């Protein structure tokens with residue numbers, strides 16, 4: 001599927017060890033700064049829809065604020081239920097001139 005990068009946040013506004021939720025083009029994204037490396041995951045927890053970006057980070061895991069399920073930030077892998085159906089989608093990220101850009105799927109014409 002084609003994708004396109006969208007500017008979502010200044011890098012300086014997401015310090016290492018922090019995460020946040022953003023909405024862009026009808027997509028909810030959890031943005032995480034893992035030791036200076038930015039990762040973007042689907043913001044919707046596959047358990048019951050909790051907002052992952054409003055959770056906390058424990059090492060390289062993000063912890064859902066609703067019931068505590070943990071997901072590996074670099075891969076989106078669910079640590080609670082190790083099955084692909086419980087993983088969260090990842091999005092590619094690039095930094096351009098100090099701005100975080102996330103690759104979102106292009107909408108069909």
Ligand code: FES
Nearest residue numbers: 045048050064067
């Ligand atoms: S909604 Fe995320 S752990 Fe339940």
